[in-house]
Structures are given as C-alpha cells and as structure tokens.
Amino acid sequence: xxxxxxxxxxxxxxxxxxxxxxxxxxxxxxxxxxxxxxxxxxxxxxxxxxxxxxxxxxxxxxxxxxxxxxxxxxxxxxxxxxxxxxxxxxxxxxxxxxxxxxxxxxxxxxxxxxxxxxxxxxxxxxxxxxxxxxxxxxxxxxxxxxxxxxxxxxxxxxxxxxxxxxxxxxxxxxxxxxxxxxxxxxxxxxxxxxxxxxxxxxxxxxxxxxxxxxxxxxxxxxxxxxxxxxxxxxxxxxxxxxxxxxxxxxxxxxxxxxxxxxxxxxxxxxxxxxxxxxxxxxxxxxxxxxxxxxxxxxxxxxxxxxxxxxxxxxxxxxxxxxxxxxxxxxxxxxxxxxxxxxxxx
Ligand SMILES: NC(=O)c1ccc[n+]([C@@H]2O[C@H](COP(=O)([O-])OP(=O)(O)OC[C@H]3O[C@@H](n4cnc5c(N)ncnc54)[C@H](O)[C@@H]3O)[C@@H](O)[C@H]2O)c1
Numbered sequence: 001x002x003x004x005x006x007x008x009x010x011x012x013x014x015x016x017x018x019x020x021x022x023x024x025x026x027x028x029x030x031x032x033x034x035x036x037x038x039x040x041x042x043x044x045x046x047x048x049x050x051x052x053x054x055x056x057x058x059x060x061x062x063x064x065x066x067x068x069x070x071x072x073x074x075x076x077x078x079x080x081x082x083x084x085x086x087x088x089x090x091x092x093x094x095x096x097x098x099x100x101x102x103x104x105x106x107x108x109x110x111x112x113x114x115x116x117x118x119x120x121x122x123x124x125x126x127x128x129x130x131x132x133x134x135x136x137x138x139x140x141x142x143x144x145x146x147x148x149x150x151x152x153x154x155x156x157x158x159x160x161x162x163x164x165x166x167x168x169x170x171x172x173x174x175x176x177x178x179x180x181x182x183x184x185x186x187x188x189x190x191x192x193x194x195x196x197x198x199x200x201x202x203x204x205x206x207x208x209x210x211x212x213x214x215x216x217x218x219x220x221x222x223x224x225x226x227x228x229x230x231x232x233x234x235x236x237x238x239x240x241x242x243x244x245x246x247x248x249x250x251x252x253x254x255x256x257x258x259x260x261x262x263x264x265x266x267x268x269x270x271x272x273x274x275x276x277x278x279x280x281x282x283x284x285x286x287x288x289x290x291x292x293x294x295x296x297x298x299x300x301x302x303x304x305x306x307x308x309x310x311x312x313x314x315x316x317x318x319x320x321x322x323x324x325x326x327x328x329x330x331x332x333x334x335x336x337x338x339x340x341x342x343x344x345x
Pocket of ligand 1: 128207208321
C-alpha cells in the first residue's frame with residue numbers, strides 16, 4: 001500500500017514543490033507516495049502571520065482551533081509535512097495512522113512534541129534551514145551600520161553630496177572591529193564563517209551557555225561572557241533562541257555597559273531585546289547604531305520611535321526570506337525524511 005503524506009501549509013507552494021520532487025525522483029521511497037494537501041488556515045484566521053508566529057513560539061500549539069479539513073485529511077495520513085501548521089494534541093490524536101511529522105522549520109514549537117512521542121509519532125525538523133540566508137542579512141546590517149550605507153543613500157537620493165570626514169565613526173572597517181555573537185548555533189556559525197573567512201575579521205567572540213571554549217575555538221571564535229561582549233565589542237549581534245531565560249537578555253543594564261560606538265544587530269527574535277531601552281540608548285547616544293529585522297510588534301507601528309531615527313537600519317522581518325526558500329526547504333526535508341520513510345510499514 002502506498003504511504004500517504006499530507007502537506008499542511010498556508011499556501012500550496014510547499015505541496016507542489018514536494019509533489020514535483022517526488023514525481024521526478026528516481027528513488028521509489030518518494031515516487032510511490034500518495035500526496036495530498038490541506039490548507040493551514042490558522043495563521044490566516046489569526047489575522048497577522050507575525051503575531052501568529054510570536055504566539056506559537058511562546059505558547060506552543062494547544063490554543064489553536066483545529067481546522068476541520070486538516071482533522072479529516074490527517075485521519076489516514078502516515079506522514080505530515082508542514083512548516084507553521086499547529087499540531088496540538090487534538091490534531092495529532094486525529095491522525096490514527098500517523099507515524100511521522102516533518103516540519104521544514106529549524107525548530108518545532110508549533111508541534112506538541114511530547115504528546116506526539118507519547119503516541120509513537122516521530123517529530124523531525126530541519127536544523128539551520130535559514131542559517132546561511134539569515135547570516136547574509138546579518139552581515140548586510142552590520143555593513144550598513146558600520147559604513148552608514150542607508151543614511152548616506154537617503155542623503156544622496158535627496159541630491160545632497162556630503163563631504164566625508166576620515167575620522168567619522170560611521171566609516172568603521174569591519175575587519176578591525178570586535179564582534180560579539182550572542183548564541184552560537186546555526187545562524188551565528190554562518191555569520192562567524194563570513195566574518196572570519198570572507199572579511200578577515202580576527203576578533204570574533206561568542207557567548208553560548210551550551211558550548212565549550214574549545215567548540216568555539218575550532219571555528220576561530222573566542223569564548224566570552226555576556227558581560228564581556230557588552231563591554232568590549234563594537235558590534236553585538238543576537239543569535240539566541242527566544243525562551244523565557246533569554247527574554248530581554250539585552251536591556252538597560254547591558255546598554256549601560258556598551259561602548260559609545262557600539263552597534264547592536266538583531267536578526268533573531270524581538271523578545272531577546274528590550275526595544276524601549278534600545279530606542280533610548282540610540283536616542284541618547286549611549287550606543288551608535290542598530291540593525292534590526294525583528295520587532296516586538298510587527299508590522300512596526302507607525303508611532304515607533306525607531307522609525308524616526310537616522311542611526312538604525314530596519315528590515316521588515318525578511319532575513320529568512322529568499323525566492324527559493326520553499327524549494328530549498330524541500331531539499332533539506334527529503335534528506336531527513338528518506339531513512340524515516342523507509343522505516344514506515
Ligand atoms: N529573522 C528571521 O527571519 C529568522 C530566520 C531564522 C531564524 N531566526 C532566529 O535566529 C535565531 C538563531 O537561530 P539558529 O537557527 O541559529 O538557532 P540555534 O538553535 O541553532 O542556535 C541558538 C543557540 O543559542 C544557544 N543558547 C540557547 N539558550 C541560551 C542561553 N540561555 N544562553 C546562551 N546561549 C543559549 C544554543 O546553545 C544555540 O547554540 C533564533 O532566534 C531564530 O528564531 C530568525
């Protein structure tokens with residue numbers, strides 16, 4: 001009997017990419033799958049995708065109202081392939097044949113993993129899925145703030161040509177700066193690789209509670225405490241997971257320790273940073289600049305002070321978005337799925 005895979009996603013792109021891959025695959029494990037699609041309407045019903053993501057990351061999936069189409073289609077599925085679909089205990093329990101849930105995300109807060117495991121359902125995810133592209137954006141924000149790219153572009157496009165001063169701090173060479181990474185997982189590793197091997201930076205520090213100085217030294221990175229990074233670094237870049245212990249890990253106390261020329265970069269999660277304290281530190285010259293991709297409220301409200309500052313580069317939570325995102329996610333997911341599909345009878 002053919003194994004049944006149900007793709008649960010807010011748009012049908014993941015379904016078509018996966019179906020296309022399976023149809024073209026020479027591997028019978030993929031060619032012989034029966035694939036169906038159920039639209040994940042939870043995020044749409046919630047009204048705002050970013051808010052839905054924030055709620056899911058904070059509270060997990062138990063609060064969702066299961067979609068009748070998903071409840072019906074999951075009943076005879078062996079495998080579910082999803083991204084942000086909410087898999088609460090109720091949804092998982094409806095999967096009478098379910099053996100495997102695969103999320104193309106790099107973590108699985110949207111799945112009740114302990115319940116799934118208690119029902120003999122394996123849950124797998126795609127670690128570091130977006131590490132390289134978020135690494136690119138992190139470097140772009142660092143360069144933007146080091147060299148005043150956005151600000152100078154704005155001035156130039158107004159027809160004003162400003163005579164540059166050599167001692168202007170907004171002409172800092174990246175390779176001469178001390179750069180501190182908070183958290184050293186997939187994204188931070190991609191950032192360190194670019195800084196050290198691409199830009200010739202030799203003062204890259206990292207703080208990660210779960211890694212040894214030797215782990216970091218293998219990549220040419222020096223272990224440091226959170227306080228050391230705040231005190232000595234010119235660029236402080238956040239790459240931690242957002243969990244209760246890391247909430248507002250950078251706040252007033254940390255800004256007070258920072259150098260006046262410090263630049264703070266956040267392409268991770270808004271909850272890691274006290275946004276109000278950041279705005280104050282930028283306004284009163286406690287630090288020099290910030291490059292941000294994530295905000296406490298998304299879209300960034302029009303009355304946010306960040307929108308009215310000239311020492312910030314702001315991206316609309318787009319560090320992980322590329323035109324080949326779903327295609328690449330399928331490539332990663334099928335590698336992880338292949339041995340597990342073989343195990344399913
Ligand atoms: N802007 C975007 O579009 C986008 C896209 C992808 C990922 N992200 C975010 O980027 C961040 C990094 O992602 P990743 O894939 O590298 O995550 P990861 O899980 O690979 O790495 C996180 C690291 O933080 C460390 N860590 C966890 N808790 C810690 C603590 N209390 N103190 C010190 N270190 C701690 C872990 O040991 C791990 O090495 C996450 O917040 C993720 O949600 C953002």
